[in-house]
Amino acid sequence: MEIIMSVVIGFLFMAAVYLMLSKSLIRIIIGTGLLSHGAHLLLLTMGGLSGSAPPVVADGVSTADYADPLPQALILTAIVISFAVTSFFLVLAYRSYQELGTDNVNLMRGTEDYE
Amino acid sequence: MSNLLLFPVLIPLLFAAILLFFPKKIRLQRLIAALGAGLALLAVLFLIAKVKADGIQAVTLGSWDAPFGITMVSDLFSALLVLSATVITLFIIFYSFPTIGVAREQSYYYPAVLFLLTGVNGAFTTGDIFNLFVFFEVLLMSSYMLIVHGGEKPQLRETIKYLLVNIISSALFVAAVAFLYSVTGTLNMADLAVKIPQIEATGILTVIAVMFLVVFGFKAAIFPLYFWLPGSYYAPPIPILALFGALLTKVGVYAIMRTYTLFFTMDTDFTHELLGIIAIVTILAGCIGALAYFDVKKIIIYNIIIAVGVILFGVSQLNEAGVDGAIFYLVHDMLIKAALFFLVGIIAVIFGTSNLREMGGLIKTYPFLGWLFLVTTFGLAGIPPLSGFPGKLLIVQGGFEGPQFWGSIVVLATSLLVLLSVIRIFIYAFWGEPVETVPLKKSTYRKMLIPSVLLVALTVLLGVGAELFMPYISGAGEVLLNPSIYIDAVLKE
Numbered sequence: 001m002e003i004i005m006s007v008v009i010g011f012l013f014m015a016a017v018y019l020m021l022s023k024s025l026i027r028i029i030i031g032t033g034l035l036s037h038g039a040h041l042l043l044l045t046m047g048g049l050s051g052s053a054p055p056v057v058a059d060g061v062s063t064a065d066y067a068d069p070l071p072q073a074l075i076l077t078a079i080v081i082s083f084a085v086t087s088f089f090l091v092l093a094y095r096s097y098q099e100l101g102t103d104n105v106n107l108m109r110g111t112e113d114y115e
Numbered sequence: 116m117s118n119l120l121l122f123p124v125l126i127p128l129l130f131a132a133i134l135l136f137f138p139k140k141i142r143l144q145r146l147i148a149a150l151g152a153g154l155a156l157l158a159v160l161f162l163i164a165k166v167k168a169d170g171i172q173a174v175t176l177g178s179w180d181a182p183f184g185i186t187m188v189s190d191l192f193s194a195l196l197v198l199s200a201t202v203i204t205l206f207i208i209f210y211s212f213p214t215i216g217v218a219r220e221q222s223y224y225y226p227a228v229l230f231l232l233t234g235v236n237g238a239f240t241t242g243d244i245f246n247l248f249v250f251f252e253v254l255l256m257s258s259y260m261l262i263v264h265g266g267e268k269p270q271l272r273e274t275i276k277y278l279l280v281n282i283i284s285s286a287l288f289v290a291a292v293a294f295l296y297s298v299t300g301t302l303n304m305a306d307l308a309v310k311i312p313q314i315e316a317t318g319i320l321t322v323i324a325v326m327f328l329v330v331f332g333f334k335a336a337i338f339p340l341y342f343w344l345p346g347s348y349y350a351p352p353i354p355i356l357a358l359f360g361a362l363l364t365k366v367g368v369y370a371i372m373r374t375y376t377l378f379f380t381m382d383t384d385f386t387h388e389l390l391g392i393i394a395i396v397t398i399l400a401g402c403i404g405a406l407a408y409f410d411v412k413k414i415i416i417y418n419i420i421i422a423v424g425v426i427l428f429g430v431s432q433l434n435e436a437g438v439d440g441a442i443f444y445l446v447h448d449m450l451i452k453a454a455l456f457f458l459v460g461i462i463a464v465i466f467g468t469s470n471l472r473e474m475g476g477l478i479k480t481y482p483f484l485g486w487l488f489l490v491t492t493f494g495l496a497g498i499p500p501l502s503g504f505p506g507k508l509l510i511v512q513g514g515f516e517g518p519q520f521w522g523s524i525v526v527l528a529t530s531l532l533v534l535l536s537v538i539r540i541f542i543y544a545f546w547g548e549p550v551e552t553v554p555l556k557k558s559t560y561r562k563m564l565i566p567s568v569l570l571v572a573l574t575v576l577l578g579v580g581a582e583l584f585m586p587y588i589s590g591a592g593e594v595l596l597n598p599s600i601y602i603d604a605v606l607k608e
Contacts, residue, residue: 020283025275032282039289046297071296074245078289081252085285088259089278096271108272 005045012038025093025103032089036082040075047071119165120172120189122158123197123236127151127204131229141220145212148225152205152232159198166194167587171594171604173242181606182306188242188605192442192591196239196369199449202573203361204232206566210457211354213562214464219265219352227264228358231257238366242605244295245302247370248288251334255281258363261355262347273350280343284333291326298323305605308378308598317381324379324386328371328393335367337427338397341420345404348416353460356412360419361453365445368423372430372441376595383433391431391519395526397424402529405536409471411459411544414536415452418495421533422448428522429510437513439592443584444506450574451495451502455537457567458488461560462544467553471540476549484564485545487571492541494574496534502578505585 012034019031051067097103130151134144166172166189175184189197208228215224234254241247259281263274296302298319299310311320329340336344344364348356371390379386401420408414426448429441461484463469465477478485490501497503507530514523577584594600 020279028279032279032286035283035286036289039286039293042290043293043296046293048297070302071293074289074292074296077245077249081249081285082282084256085252085259085278085282088256089282092263092271092274092278095266096275099266099268099271105275108275 001049002045005041009038009042009045023104023106025105029089029093033086040078043071043075043078117172118174119162120174120187120240123155123162123201124233124240126155126158127229127232127236131226131233134226134229135223138223139221141217144220144225148208148229151229152201152208156201156205159194159201162189163194163198166191171601173605182301182303185246186242186303186605187240189240190591190594190601191587192594193239195446195587195591197236199446200232200235200239200362203449203453204228206453206570207354207358209566210563213559214460215352215354222264224264227257227260231261231358235362235366239369242304243302244304244307245292248292252285254366258359262351264355270350273347276343277347280333284330287326288330291323291330294323294326304377305602308602311378311381321382321385327374328390331367331370335364335371335423336420337423338393338400341397341400344420345413345416349412353456357453357456360416360456361449364419364423365449368426368445371427372595375430377598377601387431387433388518391428391522394424394428394431395522398525398529402532406532411463411469411471411540414540415455415459418533418536419452421529425507425510425526428526429513432513432517432519434513434517435592435596436509437517438595439589440506440509440513442591443588444510447502447506447574447577450570450577451491454491454567454570454574455495457570458491461563461567465552465555471543474544474550475547478545479549487568489541490575491571492537494578495537497530500579502574504578505581
């Protein structure tokens with residue numbers, strides 16, 4: 001199971017890198033979304049996919065059957081953080097489309113230099 | 116068990132939260148922001164006295180036992196950095212009064228500064244690797260807000276790049292933590308330091324160590340990963356630039372120092388030699404940039420990169436002189452970069468431009484500013500009585516004692532280039548024929564000058580009174596070189 005997950009995560013990272021290297025800003029943001037998906041799945045996979053019961057204390061479940069609760073807590077934290085950053089990024093992209101009039105990152109060059 | 120070490124994190128957080136309620140009342144905003152930073156400073160001074168007297172302070176939140184809860188640890192190293200960060204933020208708040216402008220002050224500027232201080236202090240104090248990630252995000256979120264604050268075109272454009280680079284490095288941080296967790300099964304730094312030497316497969320740990328170097332290298336702007344810094348730091352106004360230049364990259368440097376002395380010590384032949392080589396190339400790359408530009412802000416920005424290289428070279432040697440020197444230089448560099456940005460900000464306001472070629476003859480009208488700037492440049496380059504000297508001396512000594520003696524020669528040689536790059540500002544701006552300047556109100560000038568003078572005075576004190584500060588520096592270095600002190604303090608074995 002971990003092998004399949006690793007391949008899927010690798011594919012997500014690949015797609016993210018491909019999208020983040022493109023010119024359109026919205027594709028870059030989609031790329032960051034895929035990148036954080038990949039990172040979160042990696043966290044889940046690396047914690048180990050063993051355990052048959054959700055980490056909620058219940059009668060009749062032995063401790064060995066619980067899934068590892070720690071990676072789930074870490075993912076929950078990482079998800080809300082990347083939510084916040086992504087929403088900020090989307091608003092920033094909207095504002096810069098209004099102000100700069102383009103979503104092509106190749107055209108967003110610095111021209112304040114004197115040399 | 117004392118909660119004193121939490122106050123430098125909690126006080127700015129509390130005051131930032133209070134400031135969110137009345138964004139339009141500028142005088143109250145200023146007063147409370149200064150009060151918050153001042154109280155945090157007071158708390159840090161108490162904390163340092165306590166750490167010096169009683170050894171490392173550690174609190175595991177919620178009274179859980181050490182590896183299970185989140186531990187906050189304050190040794191001398193992190194306490195010193197928290198002190199410098201708080202002092203600098205206090206001065207930047209004062210410097211912001213005349214420079215940042217009413218429109219920005221009314222749009223949550225001071226809360227963002229205090230949230231940034233919360234993140235920085237938290238990152239310096241935490242003893243848990245995932246908690247470090249969270250504090251990184253706290254300071255990064257505030258820095259995104261500050262760098263785009265005002266919404267001018269260059270700011271919008273550069274924030275996109277800054278944001279993208281930091282999103283990528285944060286995702287890599289999560290991935291690196293995931294790998295580390297799957298290998299060791301713990302996230303507490305002290306517990307990691309216990310578990311990592313027990314693992315026999317050092318290959319995977321070396322890979323993780325290099326991954327952490329990449330992650331923190333993005334934040335700290337080391338050689339192949341510094342490309343985002345010159346453009347992004349050029350965009351925001353001077354007080355924000357001073358805040359970023361003094362604090363943000365240094366958090367990355369701190370994280371590299373902590374991880375590479377506390378737990379990634381299993382294969383130093385590879386990891387620390389790599390760190391040393393990267394540090395040297397970083398210095399060279401920074402020097403090229405610092406000499407290439409005729410723009411005062413760009414020159415100082417590239418000097419940030421040089422300093423990061425010098426500090427990391429000291430750490431990579433892993434001997435007493437090198438590590439002590441790196442700590443001294445880190446503290447010195449935080450102070451002097453803020454001071455330089457303050458002075459350069461005044462110069463840029465007087466001329467109405469940051470282009471060196473359109474400046475000249477300022478020594479006739481502003482002699483005090485000129486000599487103050489000269490002292491600061493000498494401090495940066497490391498001329499003996501001033502603060503850049505003791506740190507660099509120890510780093511060079513560490514290099515000669517360590518495996519990479521040629522690195523010390525590069526550090527010495529590039530000091531001249533550093534001096535050249537900043538003395539050029541002095542020559543172009545203060546000597547020569549006077550050019551027309553923008554009239555600056557006497558009171559505004561005084562308000563900008565006072566924090567700068569105080570900060571420069573602090574750096575001079577740090578240099579002249581180096582003997583006074585050395586017990587603290589070597590106490591901090593001792594913990595870095597002997598992780599067992601840190602482990603014992605946290606796990607209470």
